[in-house]
Amino acid sequence: MPTAITSTVRRIHRSAALATYAAVLLVGAVRSADAQATTRIPEIPAFVLLGVAPSDIARPTTARELAVGLSNVVDSTGQARQGVGINFQPWFVFGAPVTRRRYRESAAWYSLANLDVSFGSARSAGSDTTSTDVALGAKTVFFDRSDPLASAVVAREVGRVARALCPDTAFTDPTTNLSDAAKRLKCLVTKTDSVYDAAARRGDLRGAALSGAIAIGGRLPESRLDGLRYTGMSTWLTGSFPISRVGQFLLQTRFDRRETADSTTNVFSSGARATLGGRKANSFVEMLGQWSDRGSDRSTAKWSAGVEVHTAQDLWLAVGFGSTFATQLRKDPMRLIANVRWALASGPRLGADDLRAMP
Template identity: 25%
Template sequence: MERSRNIILYILCILLSLIGSAQEDSKTGNEAHKFKLDYNVPESPAFSILDANPTTVMRGNAAQEVVISLASSIFSNNAISPGLAVDVNPFFVLGGRLQSINEYKNNFGKRILANTQFSFATVDSKKFPNDLLISSGIRITLFDTKDMIFDQELSNSIDTELGNNIPRPNPNNPIVETQYVDNPTLEEAYKNAKKRYLSKRGGSLSLGYAIAGRALNSSYKTDSITTYRHQAWLSGQYDFGKNKMSINGMFMYRLEKNYEEEGDSFNNGIISGLALKHYGEKLIFSGEIIYDDVHKEIGFGAYIEAYLLPNISIYASYSKDENLNQYYFKPGVKYNFSESKNKK
C-alpha cells in the first residue's frame, strides 16, 4: 500500500511538471513538437537495470529530451511489476547554450553534452515484495550519423522559407511583441526530411551506466537503501535504409548482489544481444536474441510498439522476466515530450 502511494505520488509530480511544460509551450502557440523522430525513442537506462524495459537490446540513437515510461500490470497478469521511469536530457533543460548549428556540428564536446540523457526509475518489485526498487542511469550518444541537425537540405529549406515573405517593417510601427505563426511550408520541409531519414543508411553508438538499489521496506532513509546491481553497456544501431529495417547490438557488463540466507554473494557477467527492428510509420516491431552470461542462458524476445495518439506510444513485449524466470507478456506506455507524431 505504501509502495503504491509512493508510485502515485511520483506520477502526480510528473503530471504537475508536464502541465507546467504544456503551459510554457502554449505560449508559442504550439504543442511541444520538436525535431526528433518519435518512432525511434531509445529505451530507458534506469528501467533497463531493473529489467523493466520491454526489450533487452537497447537502441544506440540520440536521446529524446523528456520521456516518461510507465510499466503497467493493468493489461497483464499480476506477475509484472508496475513502475515509472523518467528520462531527461539535461543540457538545454539546465540552461546549456549553443552559439550556432555549426557549433553543434563541429564541437564534439557540446554535441556529447546535448546528447546525454539522465534516467531515473522505480518499480514495485515482486522479487523483493517488501521493498521498492530504485535506479538511475546515464546514457551518452557518441555519434549518430542520421542526426537530423546534420541534414543540410533541411537547413537550406528552412532558410529559404525564413527569407521569403517577410512582412515589410513599416516606420514607427515595429512588431515589438513576438508573434507566433504556423507555417505549412516548414512543416512540409520536415515531412520531406523524415522521408529522407527513413531511406537513409547510417549508424549510431551509445554507452551507458546504471545503478540500482533497494529501498528497504519502501523507506528512502539513507541507511535503508542498499545497492544491489551495476551495469555498463555499449549499444549500436545500423539502419539499412531499405524496408525500414535496422539491426541493433548491445554488449553489457552486469554486477549484481544475491541476497541469500547463508550470506550475500555477487554474480557478474556479460549480457549481449542482437535485435532486428522494422520501423513503420505507425508500428515498430522487432525480435531479439540475448546471451546472458550472468544466468548462463540464451533468451528470446518479441516487441511491438504502436503510435496511436499524439506523443504517446503503447508497447508490448513477450520476453523472459529474469526475476521470475518465466516468459511473460509485458505491456507499457511511453509519453514522449520531444515530439508528437500525430500533431494537432
C-alpha cells in the first residue's frame, strides 16, 4: 500500500489498541484524595504526585513543540513556573521507527511505543506560596496479548480489508475523486472496527497483560532550580490474565513514599479481582488492602463479592456484599436483607474488568 494509506491504517490500529487498553486498565486520577485511594494506574502519573492537574496541559507531537513546552518551565528570571503541565509520547515526538513487526515481536519496542511521559509543576501546599512542587512521571505497557495491533491474525485481516478498500490507485491516481477517497477511508474505519469485534468474539484478543508507571517528585524552595529537594515517589504495577474463556483475574499494586523534613512515610496498597461470566450471568470476588509504616491503623483489608443473573428482558437480579458491590450498583434500586444486598438492574453491572477505588 502507498505510504499515506499505510500511515492511516497504523493510526487506526493504534487508536483502537489504545482505546481497548484504556477502557480496561487506565483510569485517570488528578486529586490527591482520589490518588491515595486507588491502586489503578493513573492517566497522568506526574499529576497524581502533585495532587492537582495544571489547567493548561501541553501535549506536543513534534520535537519543536516539546522544546517550546519545556521552555515554559522556567521564566525569564531563571525561576520555575507554577502550573505547567506536559504530557507526550516519545515515539511520536522523535519519530522512532516502530514498525508493525517490531511492535508485535519485540518487548522493548512494544514498551517504547506505549511509553507516556509527563511533567508538572504546582504551587507548594500550605502557607509557603513561593516554593514550587515538580514531578516527573512515566507509564507504559510491557506486554498485552489482547492488543489488536499486536495480533498477527488481526493485522492480516485488517491488511486484507485495507487492500480491498484502498488499492494502490485509490490515492495516487490524479483523477481520483476526493469525496470517493474520503468514503473509502470512512468505510475502512468501519470495517476495521468489525474486524476487531469479530476477533474479540472469537477470543483472539484474550490474553495476559502487564503495565506499570512511576512518578518522582521534588520541591524547589523559592522556586529556585538549584535548591531541588526530593519529596517522594509513587509506583504502580498492574497485571491481568484470562480465566479460561469466561473470566479474568486482575492484580494491581501501588507503593507510595513521601518525605518531609521531619519524617518519611511508606504506604503499600494492593487489590485483586476475579470476574467470571457471560451474557446470562456474572460474578466477581475482590480483595483490597493497604499497609503503612505510620499511624494508629497501619493496615486495612476489605473484600467484596457478588453474583448477577439475567432473569428477564432488561432485568438483572444481583446479590452481594461489600463496598465494591454497593458502588457498582449504586444507581439501581437496592435493599439490605440479612446483611446481604439485593438489587434489580436493567443491564449487567458486575462484568467490569477494573478494580474499584479503595474507600
